[in-house]
Amino acid sequence: MNTNTTIKDIQIISLPRIEDRRGNLSVIEKEVLPYEMKRVYYLYDVPGGAERGGHSHIDQQEFLIALSGSFEVVLNDGEQETTVSLNIPNKGLLIPKGIWRELKNFSSGAVCLVIASDVYLEEDYIRDFDHFIKSKNS
Structure with missing residues (x-):
């Protein structure tokens, strides 16, 4: 992979928030x-733990x-790790490749909610952390 992406490339993006007494609206x-955007999916009913x-x-x-x-996202670039808490529906976390x-x-x-840049391709996933670390250093 040899990607140069790091923790510094991760971004929190604020979405427009249109306030109304009937309820708020955000747009992407x-x-x-x-x-x-090529794929949208969402995770829900995640059991405790x-x-x-x-x-x-x-x-x-x-x-x-x-x-x-709310939930936490633990992010690792092969050298540094950080945790981001997500709990506001008009703020999202942009995670680059690698x-x-x-x-x-x-x-x-x-x-x-996850908005992905591509359709599901199993060959795009690295599911073993040791393999991930090796790929960052190759």
Whole structure:
């Protein structure tokens, strides 16, 4: 892989928040992300103590939003690790390719929306952390 992406390339992006007494509205339009949206999926009903993620992508980028509730995203670039808490539905986490991610500490009723830069391709996933570290150094 030999990607130069680091923790510094991760971004929190604020989405527009249109406030109304009937409820708030946020919009994600194609200009918000640095890639074309090709897949949208969401995680929900995650049991207490369960973790999701546990992988990196070779080429795909992802944008994560806590639509409801909260969860933590542990991010690792092969040298540094940081944890980002997501709990505001108009703020999302942009994860570039080449960053290991683990999602944990889901609150009851949490919903994680993911907007991906590509369709599902198993060959784009690195699911073994040791292999990820070796690929960052090759």
